[in-house]
Amino acid sequence: MKLFNTLTQSIDPFTPLKQGLATIYVCGVTPYDTTHLGHAFTYVSFDTLIRYLEAQGITVRYVQNVTDIDDDVLRKARELNMAWDELGRRETARFLGDMDALNVRRPDVYARATDAIPDVVEIVQDLVEKGLAYVSEGCVFYSVKQDPDFGTLGRAIGLNDYQSMLNVANERGNFPEDKRKHDPLDFVLWQAQAPGEPAWPSPWGPGRPGWHIECSAMSIRHLGQQIDIHGGGADLAFPHHACEIAQSEHYTSKKPFSQFWMHTGMVYQDGEKMSKSLGNLTLVSNLLKTYSPDVIRVTLQSHHYRQPWECTPEDLGKAQETIELFKQVRCLVGEESHGEDAQVRALFQQAMENDLDTPTAVSGLREAAQTVIANRDLNAGAEVIRQSRVLGLCI
Ligand SMILES: [Zn+2]
Known part of the structure; x- marks a missing residue:
C-alpha cells in the first residue's frame, strides 16, 4: 500500500516496522463540546484505513487519546457550573456514542491525559536534564532555540522560518503569550497550577501537563518508542505534531518517532472551516436523525481524506x-x-x-x-x- 507522508510530502510505500503489525496513533478530541462532521471525517478516515489494513491480514494496534484536562475543558466547565471531570466524562461518552453509531472501531487503547501524568513527568524531567527545557515559575517550557531540529514537519508544509512558524502557532492559539516564557515560540510542557484549578504533584510544584506532551507520553507508553502512523486533522501538523516529534525524539533518542504522518483535510461550512469556536457546525447527532450511519460514512468516504471539502x-x-x-x-x-x-x-x-x-x-x-x-x-x-x-x- 502507498500512503502520502506529510513529512516527506510524497506518496511512499507503507511497510510496518514489524512485519504484520501496524501501530497507529491518532490524536483524539478535547471533550468539552459535541462531535461535528469534521471530527467524523478524521475518525472515519482512519477507521477505513485500519479496516483495510486488517482486511489485508495486518494486525493493527490503535491508540487514540482524549485530552480530558486543558484550558477549554476548564473554561467550559466553569461556564456550565459543572465539575471539569464530569464534563469530560459526559462529552467523552457522547463522542464515543457518535463514533459507535458510525461503526467506527474503538481504539485498542483509549488513553486519557489524566492517566498519563507519571509518564509526562518522566519525559519532562528528561528534557530538562538534557537542557532542552527550562523551569520558570512552576511551569516547564520547551526551549525551541536549543533544538536545531525543531519544526521539521513545519518546514515540510512550507513554514520555512521562525516567523512563519510563530504566526501559525499564534493563529491556532496553540502557543499563548506567557511572560514566563523566554521565547514566544517556546511551548509549555508542564503548566503550574492556577488558583482554583485541578493539579497533580510534580518536581516543579503542583500543575498539569501541557497539551502536546500528553500525546508523546501516551504514544510511547502504549505503542513503543517508534510507531508506524501518527495521524490527525491537518491543523495538527503544526505546531502540535512538530512539538510531539521534538519531545519524543529527544526523550527516546530514536528517529523517526513515527514513520508516517497522515493528516485529514478540514471540513468547511458556508466557506469557513467547521469549528467549535466559529459555531458553524454540522453535528453528527443531528445528521443521524435524518440519515443512516451507512449514508454518512459513504458521504465522508466519497471525499479523499486529504482534501478539504464542504x-x-x-x-x-x-x-x-x-x-x-x-x-x-x-x-x-x-x-x-x-x-x-x-x-x-x-x-x-x-x-x-x-x-x-x-x-x-x-x-x-x-x-x-x-x-x-x-x-x-x-x-x-x-x-x-x-x-x-x-x-x-x-x-
Ligand atoms: Zn496529539
Whole structure:
C-alpha cells in the first residue's frame, strides 16, 4: 500500500516496522463540546484505513487519546457550573456514542491525559536534564532555540522560518503569550497550577501537563518508542505534531518517532472551516436523525481524506443512492454463499492501495453494483457486499 507522508510530502510505500503489525496513533478530541462532521471525517478516515489494513491480514494496534484536562475543558466547565471531570466524562461518552453509531472501531487503547501524568513527568524531567527545557515559575517550557531540529514537519508544509512558524502557532492559539516564557515560540510542557484549578504533584510544584506532551507520553507508553502512523486533522501538523516529534525524539533518542504522518483535510461550512469556536457546525447527532450511519460514512468516504471539502445536501443524496444500490445487491445475493469476483476486488484494492483513494473505491463499487443489478452476476454482487464491509458499511 502507498500512503502520502506529510513529512516527506510524497506518496511512499507503507511497510510496518514489524512485519504484520501496524501501530497507529491518532490524536483524539478535547471533550468539552459535541462531535461535528469534521471530527467524523478524521475518525472515519482512519477507521477505513485500519479496516483495510486488517482486511489485508495486518494486525493493527490503535491508540487514540482524549485530552480530558486543558484550558477549554476548564473554561467550559466553569461556564456550565459543572465539575471539569464530569464534563469530560459526559462529552467523552457522547463522542464515543457518535463514533459507535458510525461503526467506527474503538481504539485498542483509549488513553486519557489524566492517566498519563507519571509518564509526562518522566519525559519532562528528561528534557530538562538534557537542557532542552527550562523551569520558570512552576511551569516547564520547551526551549525551541536549543533544538536545531525543531519544526521539521513545519518546514515540510512550507513554514520555512521562525516567523512563519510563530504566526501559525499564534493563529491556532496553540502557543499563548506567557511572560514566563523566554521565547514566544517556546511551548509549555508542564503548566503550574492556577488558583482554583485541578493539579497533580510534580518536581516543579503542583500543575498539569501541557497539551502536546500528553500525546508523546501516551504514544510511547502504549505503542513503543517508534510507531508506524501518527495521524490527525491537518491543523495538527503544526505546531502540535512538530512539538510531539521534538519531545519524543529527544526523550527516546530514536528517529523517526513515527514513520508516517497522515493528516485529514478540514471540513468547511458556508466557506469557513467547521469549528467549535466559529459555531458553524454540522453535528453528527443531528445528521443521524435524518440519515443512516451507512449514508454518512459513504458521504465522508466519497471525499479523499486529504482534501478539504464542504458538505452539501447533494453529497448526502448521492451517498443515499449508493447505499440503495448496495441494498438492492444485498437482496439479490441473499444469504447463500457465492464465489469471488477478482475484477471487482482488484479495482477496489487498487484504489485503496493508492493513498486510500476511497472516492474511487466507492464509485467503483457503485458501478459494479449497477452492473450486478442489470446482469444478476451473483459472484460480483457478493464481492460488492464483501468490499463494502471493508469500508465499514453494514449493508
Ligand atoms: Zn496529539
